[in-house]
Amino acid sequence: MPEPNVSAPPEGLTLIHSKAAAFYDHYERKSELQNQTHYCPGCGHGVAHKLLARAIDELGVQDRTVLVSPVGCSVFAYYYFDVGNVQAAHGRAPAVATGIKRARPEAIVISYQGDGDLAAIGTAEILHAANRGEAITVIFINNAIYGMTGGQLAPTTPVGCWSTTSPYGRNIWNEGYPLHVVETLASLEAPVYLERVALGNSKQVMQAAKAIRRGVENQVKGLGFSLIEVLSPCPTIWKETPVEAQRRVREELAQLYPLGVVRDKTKDAPRRPAPSFPPPLTALPELLDIEESETLAPPVPASHDHADWRIKVAGFGGQGVLMLGEVLAEAGLAAGLEVSWLPSYGPEMRSGTSNCHVRLSARPVDSPLVTQPNVLVALNEPSLRKFLPEVAPGGYVLYNGPEPPADCRRPDVRLLAREFVALADRLGDARVGNIVTLGALLEAAGVVEEQFVDRALARLVKQARLLDLDRKALAAGREAVHQEAPHDIP
Amino acid sequence: MARQLIKGNEAILKSAVLAGCRAFYGYPITPASEITEAAAKYLPRVGGVFLQAESETAAINMIYGAASAGVRVMTASSGPGISLMQEGLSYLAGAELPCVVADIMRGGPGLGNIAPEQSDYFQVVKGGGHGSYRTIVLAPDSAQEMADLTALAFELADKYRNPVFVLADGTIGQMMEPVEFMARPVAPPRFPWAVEGNAATRNNLVSSIYLEPDALEAHVNKLEEKYRRCEREEVRCEQYRTEDAELVLVGYGIVARLLKSVVEELRSEGWPIGLLRPITLYPFPTAAVRRLAGQASLFAVVELSTGQMVDDVRLAVEGRCPVEFHGRTGGNIPSTDEIIRFLKNVWGRRRAAPRVDELEVLHA
Numbered sequence: 058m059p060e061p062n063v064s065a066p067p068e069g070l071t072l073i074h075s076k077a078a079a080f081y082d083h084y085e086r087k088s089e090l091q092n093q094t095h096y097c098p099g100c101g102h103g104v105a106h107k108l109l110a111r112a113i114d115e116l117g118v119q120d121r122t123v124l125v126s127p128v129g130c131s132v133f134a135y136y137y138f139d140v141g142n143v144q145a146a147h148g149r150a151p152a153v154a155t156g157i158k159r160a161r162p163e164a165i166v167i168s169y170q171g172d173g174d175l176a177a178i179g180t181a182e183i184l185h186a187a188n189r190g191e192a193i194t195v196i197f198i199n200n201a202i203y204g205m206t207g208g209q210l211a212p213t214t215p216v217g218c219w220s221t222t223s224p225y226g227r228n229i230w231n232e233g234y235p236l237h238v239v240e241t242l243a244s245l246e247a248p249v250y251l252e253r254v255a256l257g258n259s260k261q262v263m264q265a266a267k268a269i270r271r272g273v274e275n276q277v278k279g280l281g282f283s284l285i286e287v288l289s290p291c292p293t294i295w296k297e298t299p300v301e302a303q304r305r306v307r308e309e310l311a312q313l314y315p316l317g318v319v320r321d322k323t324k325d326a327p328r329r330p331a332p333s334f335p336p337p338l339t340a341l342p343e344l345l346d347i348e349e350s351e352t353l354a355p356p357v358p359a360s361h362d363h364a365d366w367r368i369k370v371a372g373f374g375g376q377g378v379l380m381l382g383e384v385l386a387e388a389g390l391a392a393g394l395e396v397s398w399l400p401s402y403g404p405e406m407r408s409g410t411s412n413c414h415v416r417l418s419a420r421p422v423d424s425p426l427v428t429q430p431n432v433l434v435a436l437n438e439p440s441l442r443k444f445l446p447e448v449a450p451g452g453y454v455l456y457n458g459p460e461p462p463a464d465c466r467r468p469d470v471r472l473l474a475r476e477f478v479a480l481a482d483r484l485g486d487a488r489v490g491n492i493v494t495l496g497a498l499l500e501a502a503g504v505v506e507e508q509f510v511d512r513a514l515a516r517l518v519k520q521a522r523l524l525d526l527d528r529k530a531l532a533a534g535r536e537a538v539h540q541e542a543p544h545d546i547p
Numbered sequence: 548m549a550r551q552l553i554k555g556n557e558a559i560l561k562s563a564v565l566a567g568c569r570a571f572y573g574y575p576i577t578p579a580s581e582i583t584e585a586a587a588k589y590l591p592r593v594g595g596v597f598l599q600a601e602s603e604t605a606a607i608n609m610i611y612g613a614a615s616a617g618v619r620v621m622t623a624s625s626g627p628g629i630s631l632m633q634e635g636l637s638y639l640a641g642a643e644l645p646c647v648v649a650d651i652m653r654g655g656p657g658l659g660n661i662a663p664e665q666s667d668y669f670q671v672v673k674g675g676g677h678g679s680y681r682t683i684v685l686a687p688d689s690a691q692e693m694a695d696l697t698a699l700a701f702e703l704a705d706k707y708r709n710p711v712f713v714l715a716d717g718t719i720g721q722m723m724e725p726v727e728f729m730a731r732p733v734a735p736p737r738f739p740w741a742v743e744g745n746a747a748t749r750n751n752l753v754s755s756i757y758l759e760p761d762a763l764e765a766h767v768n769k770l771e772e773k774y775r776r777c778e779r780e781e782v783r784c785e786q787y788r789t790e791d792a793e794l795v796l797v798g799y800g801i802v803a804r805l806l807k808s809v810v811e812e813l814r815s816e817g818w819p820i821g822l823l824r825p826i827t828l829y830p831f832p833t834a835a836v837r838r839l840a841g842q843a844s845l846f847a848v849v850e851l852s853t854g855q856m857v858d859d860v861r862l863a864v865e866g867r868c869p870v871e872f873h874g875r876t877g878g879n880i881p882s883t884d885e886i887i888r889f890l891k892n893v894w895g896r897r898r899a900a901p902r903v904d905e906l907e908v909l910h911a
């Protein structure tokens with residue numbers, strides 16, 4: 058970036074004389090030449106800065122203003138503006154501004170960006186900030202080139218124009234057409250105010266002053282997203298005198314990018330609801346659905362001293378596999394045991410099968426993974442096939458079906474095959490097949506006392522009708538264990 | 548408060564709110580989405596901000612904005628999203644902004660899969676962004692620690708004005724265990740350096756630019772001093788039956804729980820075996836490893852990756868004894884039997900040839 062040594066305003070820009078209060082008197086964040094800006098003579102940034110500082114002065118919001126500076130020649134905007142300053146990564150200013158505005162709705166948050174910053178690398182951020190109607194003001198300096206990095210192509214560079222990365226001129230077959238930012242944003246519902254202005258002569262500068270003020274004022278009034286695009290000279294990269302550069306803004310850029318208001322919803326924009334008052338800290342646990350200590354688990358009953366249940370529950374999605382596991386874990390917790398519950402997750406769930414690992418133990422659970430279950434609940438055949446070989450000798454297997462397939466048996470495990478889901482269907486709802494199976498498991502293996510299971514169900518099932526049905530299902534499952542069945546292995 | 552059965556992911560968010568977090572910006576990704584969904588549910592209730600960003604790039608920059616404005620803020624993601632956040636993390640560290648990021652790791656590289664892995668260690672612990680910076684990294688191994696270490700993460704983030712990671716794998720994120728939350732919610736603190744948009748903070752600047760070489764070097768040195776202090780004060784690890792261990796296992800997160808079973812089982816067979824579980828991955832428990840390397844004759848590291856943390860173990864061991872590695876990827880979690888087979892193999896080999904040659908130590 059070329060370092061300036063004179064800051065004489067170019068012809069036509071002499072109407073701004075005195076320093077705005079929103080500027081520092083002395084640019085102490087600059088390492089040298091602290092009485093002048095780093096912008097080149099005739100640079101549009103210098104003018105736009107003055108117009109913005111003026112607007113901040115006139116609206117009386119200097120204390121409330123937070124300026125987000127971009128990456129580009131205006132990266133050091135914070136050298137000059139005597140307001141709260143945050144410097145953002147290249148293109149991300151609208152996201153940064155969003156974070157600030159949402160945190161401090163009273164702040165006047167201004168995102169100041171160049172055309173590479175806003176219209177190239179930061180396209181997603183500006184589009185979505187605009188589309189959300191973030192209540193911020195964006196000053197968009199379109200000088201149709203990358204200034205800071207020495208004159209590379211910008212998305213806004215006119216067709217045919219030279220840049221260091223379009224040395225033969227911008228070619229539509231290679232770089233496409235110049236991007237029209239305000240028109241693009243005008244396709245969105247949310248923006249409140251969009252205007253394009255230019256710095257091509259004093260008349261245009263006066264209009265730019267009004268537009269920039271308007272953009273800030275909208276925010277002061279609590280309206281939504283405003284963006285002012287400023288067609289701006291870059292005499293240094295354009296290799297022109299300030300006067301020639303201004304002429305080009307007037308005669309070429311303003312032809313390619315028509316000036317004027319493309320969106321004005323300031324009269325009828327819906328008002329953002331005021332942020333709600335935060336609740337007292339003491340209310341947080343309840344608001345977070347965290348339970349109070351009355352529900353604390355009772356001491357471990359003696360019968361569970363050696364408990365070490367490693368349970369795998371598997372079946373089709375929709376059979377209540379995960380819930381069965383959760384009831385067991387909740388009941389174990391209520392009974393004072395250490396517990397863990399680990400589901401299969403992601404596409405596996407979507408592909409139609411589902412399983413979970415549950416551990417109930419008198420000692421802290423070392424691993425939540427159950428690789429050698431001593432209880433397998435298989436609600437369908439594929440699950441039985443898949444997991445039966447893993448079951449520890451002497452373990453319990455509950456299988457939903459009239460009998461296990463002939464090639465799917467083990468003499469060394471206690472297998473109980475019943476049509477649990479059909480039983481549930483007879484109770485009136487096949488969906489409680491999981492709870493019927495649970496009832497059978499409790500009857501056959503014990504695991505955890507009924508009172509704790511009942512407590513777990515009461516916690517997990519909020520609807521009284523369903524809870525009632527689940528209780529019936531539990532009882533039916535217990536009963537089913539005692540029906541004669543040819544393939545029971547004791 | 549009661550112990551309540553809750554998913555690790557949900558525990559992170561609830562604990563964060565109790566720790567004073569009032570803003571969450573995120574983008575959905577399995578297996579971290581429950582954190583984002585819980586944020587969407589609970590933050591509005593407590594007068595906080597939740598926003599689903601257009602990308603992780605945007606999310607981390609919204610965090611940069613919120614942190615600049617002095618709000619306790621967090622996000623959650625997994626491998627691909629963390630990759631996108633690296634730019635922002637570098638800026639956050641450079642501008643000395645506190646925030647908390649939960650990375651619930653999945654399989655990579657590329658889109659990989661959504662099953663649990665520990666292969667984000669390099670990008671999280673070593674810092675995937677540009678510049679000389681660090682992120683503090685906490686590695687929970689249970690739902691309870693998801694809660695406890697999230698609360699600690701906010702404290703450390705503020706203390707060091709630096710991003711802090713909670714690094715867990717999909718298993719810890721997805722599983723439910725009993726959790727007891729902190730008894731007293733923390734009031735969101737105010738920070739004198741923040742830019743709040745008022746007269747008191749008008750002079751504040753949040754920036755990571757230091758144009759002059761000397762100024763940038765001074766800044767980087769200041770950050771480095773902070774990291775050195777962190778290395779002195781914040782190391783946490785758990786040692787399990789290492790008092791007399793000649794074979795020292797090292798693993799974090801879900802793997803450490805498997806290794807505990809392994810230690811139990813082999814101890815019952817009379818093996819002199821113990822476990823070192825790093826809880827902070829940065830700062831790494833270098834001194835503890837070094838101390839054990841003086842007494843042990845073999846280290847064995849197990850990870851859900853092809854070997855990332857093992858580099859830090861080797862650096863800490865400094866060749867005092869050999870370091871063996873066993874890793875699984877793709878979402879496969881080794882069974883305790885598999886680990887025991889691996890240990891029997893390497894332990895047997897070491898016993899047979901106790902003399903260690905230099906080359907072998909480095910490239911075991």
Ligand SMILES: Cc1ncc(C[n+]2csc(CCOP(=O)(O)OP(=O)(O)O)c2C)c(N)n1
Nearest residue numbers: 128129130147171172173174202203204205
């Ligand atoms: C991620 C990233 N990529 C590239 C750069 C280098 N860079 C700095 S400024 C800039 C272009 C700025 O152009 P523009 O936004 O038009 O602003 P101007 O300098 O013209 O005011 C680029 C590419 C960077 N800082 N960061």
Ligand code: SF4
Nearest residue numbers: 096097100130204291
């Ligand atoms: S290079 Fe162009 S945009 Fe940058 S300061 Fe100079 S004139 Fe302004």
